[in-house]
Amino acid sequence: MSDLNAIRQTINRIDGELTRLFAERMGCALDVARSKLENGGAILNREREAAIHESLRTRFPQELQGAGDSFFTTLILLSRERQYRAFVDAGRLPACMSALTQAQPKDSCAYYGSFGSWSHQAACKLLPQAALQSAVDFEQVFRLVGSGEVDCGVVPIENSTAGTVREVYDLLLRHRLSIVEATTLDIEYCLVSTGSDDTVREVYSHPQALSQCAAWLKERALTPRSCSDTAGAAALVQERGDPGIAALCNRFTAEHLALPVLHSGIRDAASNTTRFIRVARSPVCGPDADTVSVVLHTPHERGALAFVLDVFRDYGVNLLKIESRPMPESPFTYSFYLDFSGSLRDKNIQAILLQLECELPFFKLLGNYREL
Numbered sequence: 001m002s003d004l005n006a007i008r009q010t011i012n013r014i015d016g017e018l019t020r021l022f023a024e025r026m027g028c029a030l031d032v033a034r035s036k037l038e039n040g041g042a043i044l045n046r047e048r049e050a051a052i053h054e055s056l057r058t059r060f061p062q063e064l065q066g067a068g069d070s071f072f073t074t075l076i077l078l079s080r081e082r083q084y085r086a087f088v089d090a091g092r093l094p095a096c097m098s099a100l101t102q103a104q105p106k107d108s109c110a111y112y113g114s115f116g117s118w119s120h121q122a123a124c125k126l127l128p129q130a131a132l133q134s135a136v137d138f139e140q141v142f143r144l145v146g147s148g149e150v151d152c153g154v155v156p157i158e159n160s161t162a163g164t165v166r167e168v169y170d171l172l173l174r175h176r177l178s179i180v181e182a183t184t185l186d187i188e189y190c191l192v193s194t195g196s197d198d199t200v201r202e203v204y205s206h207p208q209a210l211s212q213c214a215a216w217l218k219e220r221a222l223t224p225r226s227c228s229d230t231a232g233a234a235a236l237v238q239e240r241g242d243p244g245i246a247a248l249c250n251r252f253t254a255e256h257l258a259l260p261v262l263h264s265g266i267r268d269a270a271s272n273t274t275r276f277i278r279v280a281r282s283p284v285c286g287p288d289a290d291t292v293s294v295v296l297h298t299p300h301e302r303g304a305l306a307f308v309l310d311v312f313r314d315y316g317v318n319l320l321k322i323e324s325r326p327m328p329e330s331p332f333t334y335s336f337y338l339d340f341s342g343s344l345r346d347k348n349i350q351a352i353l354l355q356l357e358c359e360l361p362f363f364k365l366l367g368n369y370r371e372l
């Protein structure tokens with residue numbers, strides 16, 4: 001036991017020396033940052049880092065080379081993070097913030113689906129005063145906003161039961177739109193039909209709605225049939241007047257079309273919510289914005305994603321979501337979509353954006369917004 005105490009005392013002494021050396025090295029990093037600010041130059045210098053690693057590797061005993069390399073990788077990462085903070089303190093803001101606008105019009109808004117769809121409901125909640133316009137698919141919402149025909153658009157991005165709306169993520173990457181607001185709706189469905197429980201065999205709705213009620217439908221041996229959106233499905237049921245078919249739609253649509261409701265409150269999970277985003281042509285950073293969304297590519301090398309996660313840990317930023325999508329033009333490589341807590345007004349967030357923007361092969365700010 002006394003041996004253990006003695007060893008721990010030695011460890012404490014070493015930690016003390018390391019602490020002093022660490023602070024001294026970080027001070028040097030700050031001096032380097034000041035020099036780079038004065039004379040120009042990027043913070044990341046891969047050649048210099050490779051040379052440091054190379055020269056130190058041979059100085060570690062064989063069995064410590066891997067750990068030693070990781071130790072210096074972390075040390076140098078902390079040194080660069082210190083420098084990005086110094087850059088931000090000196091007024092160097094990330095390029096992705098240059099497009100930020102204070103306010104933008106929101107008089108007109110396109111939403112996905114027919115009148116009465118969940119996206120329509122979300123648009124009514126976010127913009128009760130705006131002139132709303134229906135769009136046949138997600139892409140059309142993005143096109144209407146991008147071309148300036150409408151000020152903004154509302155689309156679903158994620159459901160707590162069925163998961164991510166993948167097409168919307170892909171559109172966010174392809175189009176130059178920003179997320180400016182988000183909201184969640186509690187989702188449950190009505191089964192509407194001109195027939196009855198005895199006659200209905202097929203149920204029409206949007207694939208997401210069908211998947212959120214898949215068990216309910218299966219239990220009753222009802223065949224799911226996909227169509228463009230929930231409100232469109234209800235309109236189809238009304239048009240056809242076929243007692244063999246029904247639709248899953250929201251109560252607003254059922255009442256609007258005055259369709260008989262055979263069942264209500266339908267959803268497989270006890271809680272079922274969908275998040276919607278409002279997209280516009282330029283990013284904003286309102287005083288109450290608390291969520292940042294970005295999309296990035298990492299190099300195809302060992303530890304590339306771990307680097308991104310380490311950066312978030314080091315800056316003390318809380319990651320809310322990470323989603324990956326394949327990049328069809330380069331098979332088996334991925335775009336990563338990250339949501340995290342924070343505001344672009346915060347210097348810590350500015351520094352993390354500056355670092356990711358400078359150090360990754362691709363980085364795009366998708367928006368800074370608040371969930372209403």
Ligand SMILES: C=C(O[C@@H]1C=C(C(=O)O)C=C[C@H]1O)C(=O)O
Pocket residue numbers: 028029032043044045046048049052075076077079080
């Ligand atoms: C300190 C510098 O900046 C960065 C950090 C390094 C480090 O901490 O050793 C090395 C190279 C750069 O990526 C530098 O350029 O020397």
